[in-house]
Amino acid sequence: MTLQWNLVAGLLWFLSLGSAHKDHHQQQDNENWWRHEVFYQIYPRSFKDSNGDGIGDLNGITSRLEYFVDTGITSIWLSPIFKSPMADFGYDISDYRDIQREYGTLSDFDAMIAKANQLGIKVILDFVPNHSSDEHPWFIKSAKREAGYEEFYVWKDAKVNNDGIRGPPNNWVSVFSGSAWEWHEGRQQYYLRQFTKKQPDLNYRNPAVLQAMDEILLYWLQKGVSGFRVDAVNYVYEDEQLRDEPVSGTTTDDSSVDYLKHIYTRNQPENYALIQHWRQLLDKYAAENSVPARVMMTEAYADLSQLMEFYEDANGVQGSNFPFNFDFITELNADSLAQDFVFYIQRWLTYMPPGHSANWVLGNHDNPRVASRFGVKTVDAMNMISMTLPGIGITYYGEELGMQDYRDISFADTVDQPACDAGPDNYKWISRDPERTPMQWNDEENAGFSTAAQTWLPVHPNYPELNLNAQQEAIRSHYKVYQSLLKLRKSRVLQDGTFAAQAFNRGVFSFKRELKGQPTILTIVNVSNRYQRVDVSDFIDMPNHLTILVVSVFSQYRVGERLKTTEVKLSPYEGLVIQLKPRK
Ligand code: GLC
Numbered sequence: 001m002t003l004q005w006n007l008v009a010g011l012l013w014f015l016s017l018g019s020a021h022k023d024h025h026q027q028q029d030n031e032n033w034w035r036h037e038v039f040y041q042i043y044p045r046s047f048k049d050s051n052g053d054g055i056g057d058l059n060g061i062t063s064r065l066e067y068f069v070d071t072g073i074t075s076i077w078l079s080p081i082f083k084s085p086m087a088d089f090g091y092d093i094s095d096y097r098d099i100q101r102e103y104g105t106l107s108d109f110d111a112m113i114a115k116a117n118q119l120g121i122k123v124i125l126d127f128v129p130n131h132s133s134d135e136h137p138w139f140i141k142s143a144k145r146e147a148g149y150e151e152f153y154v155w156k157d158a159k160v161n162n163d164g165i166r167g168p169p170n171n172w173v174s175v176f177s178g179s180a181w182e183w184h185e186g187r188q189q190y191y192l193r194q195f196t197k198k199q200p201d202l203n204y205r206n207p208a209v210l211q212a213m214d215e216i217l218l219y220w221l222q223k224g225v226s227g228f229r230v231d232a233v234n235y236v237y238e239d240e241q242l243r244d245e246p247v248s249g250t251t252t253d254d255s256s257v258d259y260l261k262h263i264y265t266r267n268q269p270e271n272y273a274l275i276q277h278w279r280q281l282l283d284k285y286a287a288e289n290s291v292p293a294r295v296m297m298t299e300a301y302a303d304l305s306q307l308m309e310f311y312e313d314a315n316g317v318q319g320s321n322f323p324f325n326f327d328f329i330t331e332l333n334a335d336s337l338a339q340d341f342v343f344y345i346q347r348w349l350t351y352m353p354p355g356h357s358a359n360w361v362l363g364n365h366d367n368p369r370v371a372s373r374f375g376v377k378t379v380d381a382m383n384m385i386s387m388t389l390p391g392i393g394i395t396y397y398g399e400e401l402g403m404q405d406y407r408d409i410s411f412a413d414t415v416d417q418p419a420c421d422a423g424p425d426n427y428k429w430i431s432r433d434p435e436r437t438p439m440q441w442n443d444e445e446n447a448g449f450s451t452a453a454q455t456w457l458p459v460h461p462n463y464p465e466l467n468l469n470a471q472q473e474a475i476r477s478h479y480k481v482y483q484s485l486l487k488l489r490k491s492r493v494l495q496d497g498t499f500a501a502q503a504f505n506r507g508v509f510s511f512k513r514e515l516k517g518q519p520t521i522l523t524i525v526n527v528s529n530r531y532q533r534v535d536v537s538d539f540i541d542m543p544n545h546l547t548i549l550v551v552s553v554f555s556q557y558r559v560g561e562r563l564k565t566t567e568v569k570l571s572p573y574e575g576l577v578i579q580l581k582p583r584k
Helices: 003-036 058-063 065-071 106-118 137-143 207-222 270-289 304-311 338-351 370-374 376-388 417-422 468-473 478-488 492-496
Strands: 038-042 075-078 095-099 122-127 181-184 189-192 227-230 295-298 359-361 392-396 498-503 508-514 520-526 532-534 544-551 568-570 575-582
Touching: 003 392, 058 065, 058 106, 065 106, 065 478, 095 106, 095 207, 106 122, 122 207, 207 270, 227 270, 270 295, 270 304, 304 338, 338 498, 338 508, 370 376, 376 392, 376 478, 376 520, 376 544, 376 575, 468 478, 478 544, 492 508, 492 520, 520 544, 520 568
Parallel strands: 038 075, 038 392, 075 122, 122 227, 227 295, 359 392
Antiparallel strands: 181 189, 498 508, 508 520, 520 575, 532 568, 544 575
């Protein structure tokens, strides 16, 4: 070969290296896109109503996809949109492959996905495997013992006592109170239902059920969804012998879910194998179709060790990409000390098996909103924490505005089944309606959510002041804080930086994110109702310039302002995100 040829060959080799390098990066992005993602939860019924019936719908979501682009959100997860009698607002599915009429049609869904993909937004669906609706054809056939469907659900004979009185097969109780067993006249047997009586438990010991569910996952994958939030996974299997659960001793009310220790109805080992199986299905789909990783996030309120098992088991078999971390809901509250925050954040990071991504759920459709749990003044600080911690952020719709629970919904307007069942004297604190009220877009009729005379749930009366439009126009607002946090999350230090935290006293804690060659980022929060003055110089161990990047709406500081390391002053519930640059 001549010298020239050698040069050309060399150049070609060099160029191919470049593209191999690019391919490698592309592959990495495809596999890891979810690791630092913010997943925004939409409760479709309450997001945007496009046809004036008072109920949010898919076309409504499609019409607001640009909102996510403006905000910096690139992944949304939707609570169930499938055909449903709405006994549990979509968590009771009667056709897993069709859209609930009031939400739209399959072609509306396709249009939503197409536009979302065009805008670079990934769509995640809610997959409800534990139970279907009692109006699902499977259940109707199963109740009639139709061939192939006899064992689709958990059926069991009654226990008959000495007086010949029929009773449920064991003492299990429903999450929504009362026996977990429901008598079926037609089949002359009890069926298990851990939630409302219209949500019979599917029987995963029957391979046909698993097969049917696998096909449903593939059906939606083929429609272009980027993954699934898997509902109530720790309820899927129950003890095969249906043994009575022991009494917990915490209450004498035997209809309460707290009456028993749920050792036979929750967190059974088989649940993990099921999740691992679905993870393989998703990974296989992504590999075979050369699409980015399809993600699976699992919902389980369980002990930490049980949750960690979802990431991967003792043999390293991968489960869900991440089990929701509900510590900000279940462990921390308005009374928590700075040390509690540090402790629970650290606890998750300590127990999480290496190589996985942490996640921080601040709210969802089952729990009071951030402003109502921690206090209205904490909204920005809480968003700062969750958006600057390592890993994945989860935002429930409206939390970017600091929306509040509407706890004063009358009993007559209450629609959440467990609250209705609790009756007019007890519904108020049980109801999940307060955190599900319509999105507050602007100060027009129904907060711009709908043109209907009546919306499915009343709009929070604070909407004339608390709405997106007002917050977009204001110089400072929760929304603007949230938006700047999302921008900041793109920095390498927040994506890959190390984490270290410290509580300075009972009210103030801080954590820093560091990465070689990058300016360090420090988040500092006052969770107390007192003015605080702290010296952070020991925590950041070298002389630094501190420049403020994000401030709470009521802060006395301004973005861009310099701070002294020895004297950071914080108002009650204030949060700051600060950049550290070594002093030359
Ligand atoms: C999950 C859902 C909740 C529902 C329950 C039963 O916990 O988040 O809304 O009621 O499962 O499907």
